[in-house]
Amino acid sequence: MDGVFSEILKTVAAIPAGKVATYGQIAAMVGRPRAARTVVWALHSSPPGLPCHRVVAKTGKLAPGHVFGSQDWQRSLLLAEGVSFRCDATIDMEQHQWQPEDLDPDCPL
């Protein structure tokens, strides 16, 4: 293993369709609560096949655009997975932020 690199990739790959995760959240999951920048670096080095479009800023904003070619492309992928957006192409985080604890459909809280 290469350390946090593989940890981050595995965590991102574990994000289910229709859900998104924030950089800081992923960083915390791999043991680096304040290493959001490290997640950024990992995604830059991410291999093909990784659902990096499901990784967004906590504010619900997508990547700057030049990352995927355009935000429209990333937005389309998320829309196709069932992720809804606000009026500004920002994700409704409260609705779609991925939570590993989200395995209780009977307990929405």
Add this chain to the structure above:
DNA sequence: CGTCTGACGATGC
């Protein structure tokens, strides 16, 4: 080994 960078996060104004 020192410095810069990178798709962020939190805080301050």
Add this chain to the structure above:
DNA sequence: GGCATCGCCAGAC
């Protein structure tokens, strides 16, 4: 609420 600054971690040079 939007912008600026600092902080954060790991890799590349």
